[in-house]
Amino acid sequence: xxxxxxxxxxxxxIIARRQEYLARDAWFGRLYANPKARMAxxxxxxxxxxxxxxxxxxxxxxxxxxxxxxxxxNDYTAEAIRTHAxxxxxxxxxxxxxxxxxxxxxxxxxxxxxxxxxxxxxGQGYSLGDADLLAPTLEAARSLGWPVLVHVCEPVGHEYxxxxxxxxxxxxxxxxxxxxxxxxxxxxxxxxxxxxxxxEVRAALANAFYDTAASPLxxxxxxxxxxxxxxxxxxxxxxxxxxxxxxxxxxxxxxxxxxEAALREMLGGTAVRLLGLEEPRVA
Ligand SMILES: [Zn+2]
Numbered sequence: 001x002x003x004x005x006x007x008x009x010x011x012x013x014i015i016a017r018r019q020e021y022l023a024r025d026a027w028f029g030r031l032y033a034n035p036k037a038r039m040a041x042x043x044x045x046x047x048x049x050x051x052x053x054x055x056x057x058x059x060x061x062x063x064x065x066x067x068x069x070x071x072x073x074n075d076y077t078a079e080a081i082r083t084h085a086x087x088x089x090x091x092x093x094x095x096x097x098x099x100x101x102x103x104x105x106x107x108x109x110x111x112x113x114x115x116x117x118x119x120x121x122x123g124q125g126y127s128l129g130d131a132d133l134l135a136p137t138l139e140a141a142r143s144l145g146w147p148v149l150v151h152v153c154e155p156v157g158h159e160y161x162x163x164x165x166x167x168x169x170x171x172x173x174x175x176x177x178x179x180x181x182x183x184x185x186x187x188x189x190x191x192x193x194x195x196x197x198x199x200e201v202r203a204a205l206a207n208a209f210y211d212t213a214a215s216p217l218x219x220x221x222x223x224x225x226x227x228x229x230x231x232x233x234x235x236x237x238x239x240x241x242x243x244x245x246x247x248x249x250x251x252x253x254x255x256x257x258x259x260e261a262a263l264r265e266m267l268g269g270t271a272v273r274l275l276g277l278e279e280p281r282v283a
Contacts, residue, residue, distance in 0.1 A: 018032065027065065045057060048242070070093045090111075091117040092111075092117075094116060102137070102140050105140045116147070138178045142181040147209070171192065179204075211235070
């Protein structure tokens with residue numbers, strides 16, 4: 001089973017009124033000001049999955065600052081997973097800095113969503129090192145058995161819209177304080193697999209997973225093999241669709257020189273276990 005653990009969808013009405021939302025949310029404005037930054041509906045995601053041979057995708061909206069827009073996004077994600085039962089799992093976008101976060105997590109659980117993400121610390125106005133602010137959200141996730149997907153980026157290297165100023169130290173401290181909450185650190189966790197060679201970092205991140213979202217925009221493909229060795233069984237194939245195409249990204253992972261077992265783990269095995277996914281029924 002091939003699982004893309006990191007995809008974004010938008011309701012058609014937000015895509016149609018993109019200009020308005022660019023002004024309404026500064027972080028969204030930064031990421032989507034370029035007209036080439038693609039936005040996709042759930043139907044487009046499903047078409048892409050069919051073309052690429054992706055069985056299941058984990059999908060979610062944009063991590064808006066405004067809790068009202070988060071609710072709108074979650075309603076759309078919930079509708080999409082109902083319409084495409086067995087093909088999509090949904091995460092809830094929430095802003096942990098808003099008072100509304102816990103209520104929205106509970107409401108999203110009622111809608112059938114299965115995790116939280118993608119948190120956008122910089123855009124939503126907090127830092128990943130702010131464990132007190134994040135505590136209610138991470139506790140709510142733990143009590144539901146939900147993973148929390150967090151946008152993490154590299155403290156070195158080139159600039160790009162949405163890079164932000166990451167605190168890998170903050171991520172490690174956060175994971176250490178909430179060891180029972182499963183974190184998924186997007187975009188290879190900003191390079192944290194390497195720091196897992198330090199025993200105390202490895203211990204703090206024992207319950208953390210990484211995804212491969214946007215990898216070709218950031219790293220050489222050697223990272224698939226190297227990271228699989230550093231964090232075996234804790235890497236989820238994710239594209240950041242529609243930022244990157246699923247078909248092309250799958251080809252890259254498949255030709256990255258991974259052993260067969262490691263490849264199967266990365267492309268779906270780990271996600272199936274983590275999210276309790278079921279094999280989709282063949283039509
Ligand atoms: Zn993303």
